[in-house]
Amino acid sequence: MATALSNAALRAALYRMLLMRRAEEEVIDLATNHENEIRGHYHVYIGQESSGLGACLALGPDDYVWTTHRNHGHVIARGGEPGPVIAEVIGRTNGYNKGRGGTFHVIAKHLGILQTSGIVGGCVPMAVGAAFSIKTRKTDQVSLVFFGDGVLEEGAFHEAINMASLWKLPVIFMCENNSVPPEGREQGQYPSSSLAATQLIDVPNAMNIESHIVDGSDIRAVAPLLSDLVVRARNGEGPFFVESRLTRWPGNMGAFPELIGGPYQIGWVWDPSTADAALQSWLTDSDPIALFARALVEEGVMSKAEVEADDAKASAEAADAKAFALSGPIPEPESAMDYIFA
Amino acid sequence: MKQMTFAEGLSLGLQESLEQDERVVLIGAGFGGLTPYRSAYAPIRGRFSERITDPPIAELGYCGIAIGAAMTGLRPIVAMGTGAFSFEAFPQIANEAPQAYYGTRGQVTCPVVFHMMTGIRGAGALQHSSSPQSMYWNTPGLQLVVPGSPADARGLMKTVALRSENPTIFIDHQRLQGVTGMVDEADAGEIPLGVAEVKREGTDVTIVAVSVMVARALEAAEKLATEGISAEVVDPRTLVPLDKATILKSVAKTGRVVVADESQLSCGVASELAAIIAEEGFESLRAPVKRVAIPNVPIPFHESEEKYITPSAGWIINAVKQICN
Numbered sequence: 287m288a289t290a291l292s293n294a295a296l297r298a299a300l301y302r303m304l305l306m307r308r309a310e311e312e313v314i315d316l317a318t319n320h321e322n323e324i325r326g327h328y329h330v331y332i333g334q335e336s337s338g339l340g341a342c343l344a345l346g347p348d349d350y351v352w353t354t355h356r357n358h359g360h361v362i363a364r365g366g367e368p369g370p371v372i373a374e375v376i377g378r379t380n381g382y383n384k385g386r387g388g389t390f391h392v393i394a395k396h397l398g399i400l401q402t403s404g405i406v407g408g409c410v411p412m413a414v415g416a417a418f419s420i421k422t423r424k425t426d427q428v429s430l431v432f433f434g435d436g437v438l439e440e441g442a443f444h445e446a447i448n449m450a451s452l453w454k455l456p457v458i459f460m461c462e463n464n465s466v467p468p469e470g471r472e473q474g475q476y477p478s479s480s481l482a483a484t485q486l487i488d489v490p491n492a493m494n495i496e497s498h499i500v501d502g503s504d505i506r507a508v509a510p511l512l513s514d515l516v517v518r519a520r521n522g523e524g525p526f527f528v529e530s531r532l533t534r535w536p537g538n539m540g541a542f543p544e545l546i547g548g549p550y551q552i553g554w555v556w557d558p559s560t561a562d563a564a565l566q567s568w569l570t571d572s573d574p575i576a577l578f579a580r581a582l583v584e585e586g587v588m589s590k591a592e593v594e595a596d597d598a599k600a601s602a603e604a605a606d607a608k609a610f611a612l613s614g615p616i617p618e619p620e621s622a623m624d625y626i627f628a
Numbered sequence: 629m630k631q632m633t634f635a636e637g638l639s640l641g642l643q644e645s646l647e648q649d650e651r652v653v654l655i656g657a658g659f660g661g662l663t664p665y666r667s668a669y670a671p672i673r674g675r676f677s678e679r680i681t682d683p684p685i686a687e688l689g690y691c692g693i694a695i696g697a698a699m700t701g702l703r704p705i706v707a708m709g710t711g712a713f714s715f716e717a718f719p720q721i722a723n724e725a726p727q728a729y730y731g732t733r734g735q736v737t738c739p740v741v742f743h744m745m746t747g748i749r750g751a752g753a754l755q756h757s758s759s760p761q762s763m764y765w766n767t768p769g770l771q772l773v774v775p776g777s778p779a780d781a782r783g784l785m786k787t788v789a790l791r792s793e794n795p796t797i798f799i800d801h802q803r804l805q806g807v808t809g810m811v812d813e814a815d816a817g818e819i820p821l822g823v824a825e826v827k828r829e830g831t832d833v834t835i836v837a838v839s840v841m842v843a844r845a846l847e848a849a850e851k852l853a854t855e856g857i858s859a860e861v862v863d864p865r866t867l868v869p870l871d872k873a874t875i876l877k878s879v880a881k882t883g884r885v886v887v888a889d890e891s892q893l894s895c896g897v898a899s900e901l902a903a904i905i906a907e908e909g910f911e912s913l914r915a916p917v918k919r920v921a922i923p924n925v926p927i928p929f930h931e932s933e934e935k936y937i938t939p940s941a942g943w944i945i946n947a948v949k950q951i952c953n
Contacts, residue, residue: 350700384733391727395735400699401728408724411689415696418681422653423701442719445689452684625734626768627869628793 291509293587299343299505300582301596303335303575306359308597308604309368311549313358313375313389316608318544323376323612328389330543331359333503333535336574337462338363340508341430341530344516350398350416352409352431357392357402360432364397368607378614385617386625407433407440410459414446417455417525428456428519435463435529438481438489447525451493456519458512459495459527461486462502464538466531468571490527502530503574506581533572536564552597555579556590629812635660635668635805637778640813641785642669642705646676649703652789654680655694656707661745665805691717691742695725698740698795705789711746711799712758725795726769737793741785747840747890748927748938749802757927759891761839764797765867765900771796771821772868774897776842777809780865783819791818801840801890822869826878830860833884833948836875836901837861841888841920841939848944857952867897875901876909883914886947890939893921915951920944 291299310330317324331338334356342363345351353360361371366382374381375389382394390404400416403409413431420427437443438461450457463486483489487497498515501507508530515526537546547562554561555576558569569576582588588596632640638659645652657673657680660666673680683690687708694704708714714721721742728738746759764770771794775781781800788796811817827842828849837845842863849859862878864870879885885905889897898919905917920939928934 352696383731383735386733387731391731393732393736395732400696400736401724401731403724405719405723408692408719411692411720412696412699412724414689415693415698416700417696418693419697419700419702422697429696429700442688442692445684445686446692448684448686449689449693453681625730625732627771628729628734628737 291506296582296587297592297596299339300575300578300588300593301600302339302363303505303578304597304600305368305603306335306339306362307332307550307575308600309362309372309607310358311545312372312604312608314543314545316372316376324389327541328375329356329541331356332537332543333568333573334462334464334532335359335363336505336578337502337508337530337532338432340505341432341460341512343509344512345428345430348398348427350400350413350427350429352413352416352429353399353402354409354433355390355404356434358389361392361394361397361399364394364399366394366397368604369610372607373611373614376611377617378611379617380610380614407437407442409433410437410443411446414450414455414457417450417457418453420456421453426520428458428516430458430460432460432462435461435465435486436480437461438483438486447490447493447495447527450525451495454522454524456522456524458515458519459490459525460530461528462530462532464532464534466533468533470531486529487527495525495527497527497529499529499531502532503572503577505574505578533568536568552594555593629810631808632778632811633665633668633805634778634781634807635665637809637811638781638785638800639669639672640811641782642672643675645705645786645789646672646679649790651701651703652679653697653702653704654707655683655690655704656709657682658707658709659743660805661709661802663802663805687713687716688720692720692724694740695720695738695795698738699728699736703739703789705741705743708742708744710756711744711760712755714742714744714760715758722767726767729794730769738795739793741788741796741798743798743800745800745802747801747803748922748934750931750934751929752927753929754926759922761797761799761867761889762891762896762900765897766895769795770868771866772799773797773821773866774799774839775865776804776837776839776863777807779809779811779817780819780863782811783817784865786816786818787821792821799839804840807843819865821866822871824862824864824871824874826860826874827863828859828861830858830882832858832882833886833952834860834862834878834882835944835948836885836887837863838867838889838897840890844939844941845888845944847941848948851941851945852948857948859948872904872908875905876912879905879909880912883912884951885913886918886920886944886951888920888939888944890922892924893919894924896921918947918951920947
């Protein structure tokens with residue numbers, strides 16, 4: 287197992303999670319308070335920050351990451367700057383793909399994120415393909431793909447994990463199951479209404495893929511597990527499947543998120559009873575930021591004042607990112623015809 | 629120069645591609661299908677077995693794997709077998725690969741080749757006789773190559789496998805395998821995309837023929853010559869990109885045109901070519917553009933019915949006569 291994170295690394299991790307959260311709040315602000323910036327539906331990663339960051343911290347700079355329609359948080363977790371991420375979300379030319387993809391397709395080639403598919407399960411075969419490429423080229427890279435629990439309903443998933451297992455490829459399937467009630471995150475049965483398997487990991491286990499369940503809301507559970515699996519994948523022991531169990535943020539609302547009770551207040555971390563009633567149990571049992579911040583304060587890694595200062599800094603960085611995004615040019619109409627072929 | 633079959637030409641192009649770039653890998657190697665000509669491809673497995681990965685029966689999965697591999701440094705060629713099998717992989721071929729370059733404004737490329745045996749092959753029946761070329765032509769971001777001769781099969785495979793950065797649909801046909809032609813092995817033989825070839829010169833009518841229809845058009849032109857009609861046969865060789873200039877130049881010369889492709893008529897390859905000619909070459913035309921294509925019907929099993937719906941040299945001759953009299 288990887289060694290425990292240093293105090294500085296723990297503080298940096300909390301800052302990154304706060305930045306992911308605050309950037310997503312700016313996205314919601316753009317959708318709700320700005321006309322025509324996000325046309326149509328979109329998805330945010332609020333409440334899952336620990337899972338994406340814990341996995342990305344385990345990766346090296348040359349590794350590949352594949353994600354989904356819920357990609358904004360993953361890209362920032364991987365080291366993406368919130369400015370070009372938000373700019374891409376609203377289609378401006380200062381976004382990572384010069385506004386071509388929008389919220390569904392924040393691709394960041396320089397971070398090894400080569401496709402973020404809006405199709406459920408779309409990236410899973412491509413992630414296996416990258417691992418096939420790694421093995422063929424004999425490098426020690428790893429390919430990690432994030433996806434939701436619904437992907438196990440798709441045929442593409444079953445075909446792709448079969449080949450990953452047959453060919454022993456260095457790929458990690460990071461399934462973020464964000465519909466688990468708090469008591470189900472650690473252990474026990476988790477029946478899905480739309481998958482006949484009793485447990486999600488029964489499916490990869492049947493394909494002889496080593497599978498793990500982790501409390502995804504606890505970054506200090508996710509990061510060491512993934513560090514270990516990444517090292518083992520580099521050593522040719524892959525593939526691996528991880529079910530990262532998370533509890534849905536009450537504001538998720540499917541495709542039209544809503545900031546219940548307004549933007550996140552850092553004071554809610556210390557006293558959930560000051561938040562909207564709909565948020566209180568989530569803040570107490572499931573919010574990755576609240577859980578992590580309270581633990582760091584309890585353990586003396588950080589003071590409350592330091593958490594609050596970091597949050598203020600993350601909020602300011604996210605606000606700057608939104609301003610950067612809004613300052614970006616809109617694509618010229620005729621640019622719709624560019625880059626069809628190399 | 630050496631006379632070869634189409635199968636031998638394509639096999640040569642594949643071997644040369646594997647030889648010249650170690651990033652070229654094969655996912656599957658069932659080129660030539662179950663035809664007697666499949667032995668022409670045996671040297672590929674003999675010489676490059678370590679470069680061949682035989683996948684499970686999982687078209688959606690392995691086409692996606694090829695796409696991911698193409699984005700990360702390999703140049704995979706997928707031997708899909710029958711073209712209809714590509715329908716199993718449609719979400720990856722049509723909804724992932726073509727968007728890689730466009731979606732990143734040129735940052736991510738996807739140099740993958742999907743080789744498929746298409747068309748009416750004899751007893752392929754309902755589900756092994758599809759001609760999906762028009763579906764892929766209607767999917768922007770995919771290159772579409774449609775060789776009809778051994779030299780074109782070899783040269784176009786080398787071009788897409790070795791030089792192109794775009795995803796490519798390589799349309800092959802069971803009944804092309806035995807078509808013969810001259811191939812110059814001493815020359816590299818790579819054929820640029822988007823360059824049509826006039827396969828036979830003529831003055832009275834242009835026949836634009838695609839893939840398996842090229843040989844049928846040449847046969848038709850031969851017979852028409854004995855009846856005093858001089859037909860020019862133009863082979864686009866690639867539909868995406870398309871060499872409109874060579875087609876329109878020929879139409880300007882002859883004033884009459886028949887377009888022949890073995891896919892269904894509605895929104896088919898012949899229909900699109902006819903529309904382009906009507907729109908951009910109207911002033912040259914002295915008669916309506918005629919289309920030779922499969923009628924809008926699925927493909928039946930028995931030879932008797934199959935033949936009834938297969939575009940042939942005879943169909944081309946009839947179409948020519950309708951506009952030359």
